[in-house]
Amino acid sequence: MSLRLVPPVAQVSGKGQRWAEARTGGLLALPAAVYFLVFWLVPFVAAVYLSFTSYDFAGTPEWTGLDNYRRMLGDPGFWNSARVTAAYTIGSVVPSIVLGLAIAVPLSKPGRYNAFLRGLVMIPAAMPLVATSMVWSVIFADKGLANALIGLVGVEPKPWLTDEGLALWALVIMTTWKHLGLFVIILTAGLQGLPLSVFEAAALDGAGPIRVFYRITLPLLRRTLLFVLVIAVVGAMQSFVPAFLLTKGGPAGATEVLPLYLWATGFGFERMGYASAIAMVLLVAMLALSLVQFRVLRGGEDG
Amino acid sequence: MSMMTRRNLLKTAALTTASGLLAACGSADPVATVPADGVPRGKISVWLHQTKAYDAVFTPLLRSYMQEFGGVDITPLYVPVDKLDAKLLTAFAGDVPPDLFRIGGWTIPGHARKGRLAPIIPKAMGVADEKALVQDYDEHAISSLSYEGRLYGVPTDYEICYLYYRKDRFAAAGLDPDKPPTTWEEVAEYSKRLTSADGKKVGLQWILGNPQWTLMQLLALVKGKGGTILSPDAGKATLATDAGVEALRYYGSLGNAKLSNPLSGFGLFATGEAAMLVSGLFAMDLFPSLNPKLTFGDVFDIAPMPRWDAGKPVAPAYTWGWAVAKQSKLPYTAWHFVDYLQRQDVAAKQLKDASILTPVKGWEKLPGADQKALDIMAAAAPYADFGPQTPVWNEMAKALTDAADAVAFGKKTPEQAAADFDQAMRMTL
Numbered sequence: 001m002s003l004r005l006v007p008p009v010a011q012v013s014g015k016g017q018r019w020a021e022a023r024t025g026g027l028l029a030l031p032a033a034v035y036f037l038v039f040w041l042v043p044f045v046a047a048v049y050l051s052f053t054s055y056d057f058a059g060t061p062e063w064t065g066l067d068n069y070r071r072m073l074g075d076p077g078f079w080n081s082a083r084v085t086a087a088y089t090i091g092s093v094v095p096s097i098v099l100g101l102a103i104a105v106p107l108s109k110p111g112r113y114n115a116f117l118r119g120l121v122m123i124p125a126a127m128p129l130v131a132t133s134m135v136w137s138v139i140f141a142d143k144g145l146a147n148a149l150i151g152l153v154g155v156e157p158k159p160w161l162t163d164e165g166l167a168l169w170a171l172v173i174m175t176t177w178k179h180l181g182l183f184v185i186i187l188t189a190g191l192q193g194l195p196l197s198v199f200e201a202a203a204l205d206g207a208g209p210i211r212v213f214y215r216i217t218l219p220l221l222r223r224t225l226l227f228v229l230v231i232a233v234v235g236a237m238q239s240f241v242p243a244f245l246l247t248k249g250g251p252a253g254a255t256e257v258l259p260l261y262l263w264a265t266g267f268g269f270e271r272m273g274y275a276s277a278i279a280m281v282l283l284v285a286m287l288a289l290s291l292v293q294f295r296v297l298r299g300g301e302d303g
Numbered sequence: 304m305s306m307m308t309r310r311n312l313l314k315t316a317a318l319t320t321a322s323g324l325l326a327a328c329g330s331a332d333p334v335a336t337v338p339a340d341g342v343p344r345g346k347i348s349v350w351l352h353q354t355k356a357y358d359a360v361f362t363p364l365l366r367s368y369m370q371e372f373g374g375v376d377i378t379p380l381y382v383p384v385d386k387l388d389a390k391l392l393t394a395f396a397g398d399v400p401p402d403l404f405r406i407g408g409w410t411i412p413g414h415a416r417k418g419r420l421a422p423i424i425p426k427a428m429g430v431a432d433e434k435a436l437v438q439d440y441d442e443h444a445i446s447s448l449s450y451e452g453r454l455y456g457v458p459t460d461y462e463i464c465y466l467y468y469r470k471d472r473f474a475a476a477g478l479d480p481d482k483p484p485t486t487w488e489e490v491a492e493y494s495k496r497l498t499s500a501d502g503k504k505v506g507l508q509w510i511l512g513n514p515q516w517t518l519m520q521l522l523a524l525v526k527g528k529g530g531t532i533l534s535p536d537a538g539k540a541t542l543a544t545d546a547g548v549e550a551l552r553y554y555g556s557l558g559n560a561k562l563s564n565p566l567s568g569f570g571l572f573a574t575g576e577a578a579m580l581v582s583g584l585f586a587m588d589l590f591p592s593l594n595p596k597l598t599f600g601d602v603f604d605i606a607p608m609p610r611w612d613a614g615k616p617v618a619p620a621y622t623w624g625w626a627v628a629k630q631s632k633l634p635y636t637a638w639h640f641v642d643y644l645q646r647q648d649v650a651a652k653q654l655k656d657a658s659i660l661t662p663v664k665g666w667e668k669l670p671g672a673d674q675k676a677l678d679i680m681a682a683a684a685p686y687a688d689f690g691p692q693t694p695v696w697n698e699m700a701k702a703l704t705d706a707a708d709a710v711a712f713g714k715k716t717p718e719q720a721a722a723d724f725d726q727a728m729r730m731t732l
Binding site for chain 2: 056057058059071074075076077137141142159160161162163164248250251252253264267268269270
C-alpha cells in the first residue's frame with residue numbers, strides 16, 4: 001500500500017487564495033455580524049435617534065432636537081437618580097475591589113484548601129441576580145438574618161429596606177456579596193500570573209510583605225485591576241434588578257438608580273424619547289469613566 | 304468597496320430602524336362592524352389580572368358564554384396585577400394588543416389620548432346609546448372611564464376609601480372601639496394616644512411609596528381643605544398653596560415612615576403596628592388572609608373616610624374597567640362579552656365570592672357584601688372623587704408620591720415638597 005500526499009490547499013494564485021480566504025472568513029463571521037447588527041447596532045441607532053424625538057409609543061416619533069437633553073437639566077428626578085447612582089457605584093465598587101484583593105492575595109498562593117475556597121467564593125457570582133435579590137429580601141426582613149447578626153453585638157434591629165438612610169447601603173451590601181466572587185477569581189488569576197522571580201528578588205533584598213504588596217504586586221497587577229475596575233463600574237452604573245426587586249426605588253427615591261428611573265420614564269410614563277436621552281447620557285458617562293480609568297491605570301503589564 | 308459596504312450597512316441599519324419604528328407605531332383602523340343579526344362571533348383574547356377568588360367567578364362565566372354563543376372563542380391570559388400595565392404597553396407598542404382587557408380607570412385618559420382604545424359599542428351592550436348605558440351604572444364610576452366626552456370602558460371593581468381601624472388597639476389605648484374618629488383632627492388626636500413611646504406602634508399609618516394610594520390619601524386631605532392637586536382643567540399643578548402645604552404637613556405628622564413591612568401599611572395594620580389605615584372594600588378580605596385572628600367587626604372595623612372639621616366631605620375613589628383595543632377586529636364581540644360579565648346576577652356573585660363590586664345601578668342593594676360596608680360606601684358615593692383625570696396620571700402620581708414620601712421621611716419641608724411637585728408637573732403638563 002502506498003501513500004499519496006495531497007496538497008492541503010488547491011493550487012491557486014496568491015490573489016485568488018486571498019479572495020477565497022476572505023470569502024470563507026466573511027461567511028464564518030456572518031452569524032456574528034447579523035447578531036451584532038440586529039441586537040446591537042439597530043437598537044443603538046434607534047435609541048440615538050429616539051433621544052432627539054418625542055415618542056410615546058403612539059404615532060410616529062416627532063423630532064424635537066435637543067429638547068430631551070435640555071429637559072434633563074431641570075429634572076429633579078434625573079438629578080436625584082444621578083446622585084443615587086454615583087453613591088451606589090462608589091459604594092459598591094470600592095469595597096468589592098478592596099475586599100476582592102484582600103481575599104485574592106492569600107487564595108492565589110499554593111495551599112491545601114485554596115482551590116476549594118476559590119470555588120466557594122464563586123457561588124454567589126453564579127447565582128441569578130433575581131434569586132439573589134429574593135434571598136436578600138429575606139435577610140433584610142425585620143426578623144431576618146441581618147438584624148439577628150447585628151443583634152448579637154447589641155445593635156437594635158434596623159428597617160434595612162424602608163429607611164431612606166439605610167436602603168441604598170443594603171443594596172450595596174447585597175451587590176458586593178454578589179460580585180465579590182467573580183472579582184476574587186479574576187484577581188487571583190492575575191496574581192498567579194505574576195513572575196515569581198520579581199518576588200524572589202524582593203525577598204532577597206529584604207522587602208517586607210506590605211512593601212512588596214504596594215511596591216510590586218499592585219503595580220504589576222495594574223492591568224487586571226483595570227479590567228476589574230471597568231467591569232465593576234460599568235456593572236454598578238447599569239444596575240437595575242436589586243433596586244427594582246428590593247426597594248422599587250424607594251424609600252423616598254433613596255434607591256432610584258438611573259437605570260430604574262430610565263425604565264420608569266420609558267415604560268411607566270411612556271416617554272421613550274426622554275428615556276433614550278437618559279440612556280445616551282448614561283452611556284457617555286460610562287464611556288468617559290472607562291476612558292479615565294484606562295488613562296490612569298494603563299501602562300503597566302501583568303506578568 | 305469598503306466605503307460602499309459601510310454606507311450600505313448604515314443604510315440598512317437606518318431602514319431597519321425606520322421600519323421597526325413604523326411597525327411599532329402603525330395601527331390598522333378597526334372595523335367596528337355590528338353584525339346584522341346582532342350575534343357575536345369570532346376569536347378574541349382577554350387579559351386580566353387574577354385572584355383565586357375572581358378566577359372562580361370568571362372562568363365559569365367564560366365557559367357559559369362560549370356555550371351560549373357557540374361562534375365565540377375566548378382566550379384568557381392572566382397577568383399579575385403589577386405587570387399588567389407594562390405588558391399592555393409593550394403589546395400596544397408591538398401592535399398586538401389583546402381585544403379586551405381589564406385596566407385601571409385612571410389609565411383610560413392616557414390610553415385614549417394615544418388612540419389605543421375603542422369606544423363603547425352601545426348596541427353590543429344592549430342599549431341604544433352611551434347615555435342609556437350610563438344610566439345602567441353608578442354615574443360617578445362610569446363617568447371616570449370617559450375621555451373628552453367619549454366612553455371607553457365600563458366599571459368593575461369599584462372602591463371608595465374607608466377608614467379601617469383596629470378595635471383591639473383602640474381598647475388597649477383606652478379609646479372607645481365603637482367610636483372611630485370622624486375628623487382628621489380626631490385622627491391626629493387618636494394617633495397620639497395610639498402611638499407607643501418607641502414609635503414602633505402608631506395610630507394612622509399612611510400607605511407610603513405607592514402612587515395610587517398616595518394620591519387617594521392626599522386627595523382627601525388637600526381637597527378637604529379646599530385645595531386641588533391639579534387645576535380643574537388638569538393643565539397646571541396647584542399643590543403649592545396653603546391647602547396643599549397644610550395637607551402635606553398633616554401627612555408628615557402621622558405614622559412612622561420607617562416602620563417596615565413587605566406589604567407596607569396593609570401589613571402593618573395586619574400585625575397591629577398600625578391602628579388605622581385608609582383602604583378600600585377589598586381589604587376586608589385581605590386582612591383576615593394576612594392574619595387569621597383579624598375578624599371583621601370584632602378585631603377590626605371600618606368607618607367613613609374622615610373629613611376636616613367644618614370641611615367638605617371627600618371620598619377618594621377608583622375603579623377598574625373593561626376596555627377594548629382600537630386594533631381589535633372584533634370590538635362588537637368584545638363589548639358583547641363585557642355586557643355578559645356585567646349583569647346584575649353576575650355582579651352579585653362577584654361581590655359575594657370575590658369581594659369585587661361592579662357598580663351597576665342599584666349596587667347599594669347587592670347581596671353578598673357586609674351591609675355596613677355597602678351603606679358607608681353608598682353614603683360616601685355622592686362625594687366620590689377619582690382625582691385628577693389626566694393622560695399623564697402615572698407621572699403625576701409618581702411626582703406626588705415623591706413629594707409626600709419626602710415629607711414623611713423628613714427629607715423636605717411641606718413647602719419645598721409642594722413646590723417641587725408643581726415644578727416637576729410644569730415639565731410634564
